[in-house]
Amino acid sequence: MSENPDELPAYLKDRIERNRQKAIAIKNSKLVHHPYAKKEIVSIDKTTIKIGATKYKDTGGGFLLEEHPDQPDENNLPLVQPEAPIIEPDRPQCRDCKKLFATSWLFDTFDCKCCDECKESDTYKLITKTDAKTKYLLQDCDLEKREPPLKFITRKNPHNVHWGDMKLYLELEVEKRAFEIWNNAEGLEEERERREEKKVISKTKKYNKQLKELRMNMRSSLYDRTSAAAHSHEFVEEVYNEEDDTYSRKCTTCPYEETFEKM
Structure with missing residues (x-):
């Protein structure tokens, strides 16, 4: 191909012109002056520079922070840690040791104000739903419907993993709910005795009925039906x-x- 530009094909001439215009645009963009270029820049120390009459602090984050004349030098500011506001609901008091705590498993799970150090006490044992109903004479509605419903956690049944999950309640809360229903501990005990007595009476009646049926069957076997037909x-x-x-x-x-x- 000839090196004479006049002999180049038209499509090559267009490409060369486009490239030239692009190069000029790039060159002109690099000639844009920095906004501080016309001002005198003086370096005061490693972190402070002066541009014109204004001082700037190098934050180390890629930008400059303008310093105001009435703003004190941060290097001379005393390091004072402000006290956090004490909000009582956010830091409950342990019902046992009376200390304030920030986190607690019993508080997060059952709303029981007891710190993790005191929760190992026998006072905070867990009880299954079945045992809660049997021991405290409660029904499902007493645990789940009566306001407020008692909180619980679920665990796999240790006797058989294929059975449904167990519901575990805080026995302290179950006992409190039982006292609400039966008035107090004495009322709960009276109701337990009444039910035991009723159970004994029911068993006695069942036994007497079976004994009576046995006697009637024996009498029927001794009765002469042939004579009864004519009588x-x-x-x-x-x-x-x-x-x-x-x-x-x-x-x-x-x-x-x-x-x-x-x-």
């Missing part, structure tokens, strides 16, 4: 037996006697 009983008025809650009646023409219950 029609004529009963006297029935008698109520209060001791075992039954009724009995006798036939007026034979020794037959029957005992029965009324539903």
Whole structure:
């Protein structure tokens, strides 16, 4: 190809012109003056420079901080640590040792104001939901519906991992809820005794009923049904037996006697 520019193809001439204009634009951009270029720059120390009549502090972060005449030199400022405001709800007092604490597992989990140092006491034992209902005579609604609902954590059942997760409550809170329902510890104990007595009565009635059924079956087996087919009983008025809650009646023409219950 010829080196004479006049003999170059038109597309090459256009490319050369575009490159020349681009080079001129880059050169002109580098000639832009710095805003402080017309002012006298004096270095006072390693961190302070003076540009014109204004002092600037080199922050070391890539920019200069202007110093005002009425602003004291930060190098001469006393290092005073301001006291943090004490906000009582943010730093509760431990109910046992009476010390203020910033963090506590019992406080975060159960809203119980006890520090981590005191939480190992037997006072803060956890109890399963089943034991809470049995020991303190509570129902599900007492734990979960009554305001405020008691907080709990869930753990895997140690007896079988395939069973559902256990709910663990703070026994201190469960006991407090029971005292609210049964008035106090004495009321809780009275209710426990009443239920035990009711359970004994129920078992006694069940036993007496089974015994009575056994006696009736024995009487039926001793009764001669062949003679009964030709005999029609004529009963006297029935008698109520209060001791075992039954009724009995006798036939007026034979020794037959029957005992029965009324539903």
